[in-house]
Amino acid sequence: MSNLQFSFKNKSAVVTGGAQGIGFQITLSFLQAGGNVTVWDYSEAALESAKKELASFKDQVQFTQVDVTQKDSCEKAVQALAWPCDVLVNNAGITRDKSFGKMTFEDWNDVINTNLTGLFNVTKTLSEKFNTASAHKRIINISSVVGLYGNFGQTNYAAAKAGVIGMTKTLGKELGRKGFTVNAIAPGFIATAMTQAMPKETLDAMAAKVPVARLGSTSDIANAVMFLASEQASYINGAVLSVDGGLVI
Numbered sequence: 001m002s003n004l005q006f007s008f009k010n011k012s013a014v015v016t017g018g019a020q021g022i023g024f025q026i027t028l029s030f031l032q033a034g035g036n037v038t039v040w041d042y043s044e045a046a047l048e049s050a051k052k053e054l055a056s057f058k059d060q061v062q063f064t065q066v067d068v069t070q071k072d073s074c075e076k077a078v079q080a081l082a083w084p085c086d087v088l089v090n091n092a093g094i095t096r097d098k099s100f101g102k103m104t105f106e107d108w109n110d111v112i113n114t115n116l117t118g119l120f121n122v123t124k125t126l127s128e129k130f131n132t133a134s135a136h137k138r139i140i141n142i143s144s145v146v147g148l149y150g151n152f153g154q155t156n157y158a159a160a161k162a163g164v165i166g167m168t169k170t171l172g173k174e175l176g177r178k179g180f181t182v183n184a185i186a187p188g189f190i191a192t193a194m195t196q197a198m199p200k201e202t203l204d205a206m207a208a209k210v211p212v213a214r215l216g217s218t219s220d221i222a223n224a225v226m227f228l229a230s231e232q233a234s235y236i237n238g239a240v241l242s243v244d245g246g247l248v249i
């Protein structure tokens with residue numbers, strides 16, 4: 001649970017990929033801070049499981065199956081929104097890792113379509129549905145340290161995540177006058193279901209590369225999202241916040 005004392009009472013967030021992993025923790029943190037959340041996720045199983053886990057927040061949370069790569073799917077989800085949106089967290093993402101020589105056109109297209117075009121689809125369709133009364137409209141994009149520094153085996157992912165940063169800075173310039181701030185978070189190594197399946201030696205080797213000597217938690221990312229979404233962060237715009245324990249110093 002987040003120790004930060006931000007209140008999102010009477011505010012609503014849309015969290016893409018919000019049914020599992022980092023997105024689930026972001027959803028939970030908003031709910032615990034009194035906000036309403038619409039979870040947009042592709043995975044039917046994850047949506048069902050999140051619905052059960054969040055049963056105690058049932059009046060504050062809406063679940064919609066959405067494919068962010070499909071404009072029509074986003075438009076349909078926007079029509080179904082239970083609340084006007086104050087905060088959008090573009091978190092949905094996938095990896096299809098291979099060295100450049102082995103990477104297929106499909107690997108490239110899947111990752112760009114989800115991690116970059118998906119952000120455009122969601123932000124574009126949702127931007128008209130933001131709460132016009134809100135003086136603190138927020139867009140928070142989940143990038144990656146890989147988008148800043150590249151990574152072996154992730155040409156597609158690094159390009160998409162670097163693209164997210166370019167989009168964040170541009171939207172920060174374009175939408176600032178309309179009451180938005182637009183920022184990105186660049187997570188480092190974060191412990192999720194995926195890392196739980198890795199051998200202990202691999203995890204120890206990853207942690208050893210991080211100056212604070214541990215992997216990040218999903219709460220580390222959710223806490224940063226809460227801050228950037230808060231009224232207190234209203235003068236932060238177009239920033240990329242690395243949440244990586246100093247991995248890329």
Ligand code: NDP
Nearest residue numbers: 017021022041042043066067068069091092093144187190
């Ligand atoms: P997860 O795979 O745990 O969760 C991502 C969610 O997004 C899944 O539920 C997934 O559904 C959903 N999703 C995928 N494609 C789509 C789509 N087309 N439309 C809607 N939803 C979709 O990922 P993480 O929690 O690990 O990562 C969250 C974000 O953080 C991503 O953007 C990732 O790139 C970024 N990140 C993660 C790091 C980490 O160490 N975990 C490090 C740096 C950045 P499904 O299961 O069906 O694919």
